[in-house]
Amino acid sequence: MTEYTIVLDRLDVAMRLGIHPHEAAPQRVRLSVRMTVAYPAPVSGDRIEEVLDYDFVRAGVLAMAEGPGFALQESLCDAVAALCLSDPRVREVRVGSMKLDVYPDARVGCEVVRASSSPRT
Template sequence: MAEYTTILDDLDVSMRLGIHPHEQVPQRVRLSVEMTVAYPAPVSQDSIDQVLDYDFVREGVRQLASGPGFALQETLVEAVAALCLSDPRVTAVRVRSMKLDVYPDAKVSCAITRRRPAATSTDTWV
């Protein structure tokens, strides 16, 4: 087995995110995603068919951003993590969101790491 880390870094989107009245209009949010991707063997062919195409993550995040929005960064990063883990080759994902303009003197972030549950054996040893 071969593991690679595929990173989509600093993707800026405009979306509704927050609980305050001034956050009911779209604001700038930056997302970074690191996925641990497992393949049966090291990649030996220079072909996108051999690896995870990270376009699905970028497009999925953009689709989430264009929806009704999220009250909490925590639910946003959970949704992005679930999107990434929908590809069975992704064994772990770290997602970070950052509200860039919520305060004039600071940015506010939330980050999580999620791992695919380990397969459980159904074999019975006698």
């Protein structure tokens, strides 16, 4: 078994996220995803078919951004983590979200770590 860390970093999207009236309109949110992925052996053929294609994560996040939104950053992070863990090769995922424009002097965010609950062979 060989493990790799796949990273999707600093993906900026405009989405509805928050509980306050001024957050009803989409706001800038930055997402970062780190997935620990297990393969049966080291990559040998230099072909995308051998590995996890991170396009599905990006596409899924963009679809979430187009949706109804989330009240909590925790809910957003959990939804992205569940998306990542839908691929059985993902053993663990770390998802961070950051609201970029809430305060003039700081950013506010959340991070979650989730592991797969299914046994790996």
